[in-house]
Amino acid sequence: MADDLKNTGKQDDIRINVNQSWELKDWCQKLGVTPDQLREAVKAVGPLAKNVKAYFAR
Numbered sequence: 001m002a003d004d005l006k007n008t009g010k011q012d013d014i015r016i017n018v019n020q021s022w023e024l025k026d027w028c029q030k031l032g033v034t035p036d037q038l039r040e041a042v043k044a045v046g047p048l049a050k051n052v053k054a055y056f057a058r
Contacts, residue, residue: 015047031056 017023018039027049028038033056045051 014049016042016049016052017047018042027052 016027016038018027018035024035024038028035031038031053033041037056038052041052041055045055
């Protein structure tokens with residue numbers, strides 16, 4: 001299902017979609033990482049934000 005750009009909220013806080021440029025940019029800013037680093041993290045641990053945050057906390 002495609003993202004509804006008018007309906008942002010809990011779902012956007014739970015999963016990271018690196019295929020949406022605006023979402024990729026937003027998460028990179030939030031986490032202080034580059035797009036390549038974020039893509040690698042999502043590839044390694046999946047799209048759940050809590051897992052990606054834990055990946056960078058290591």
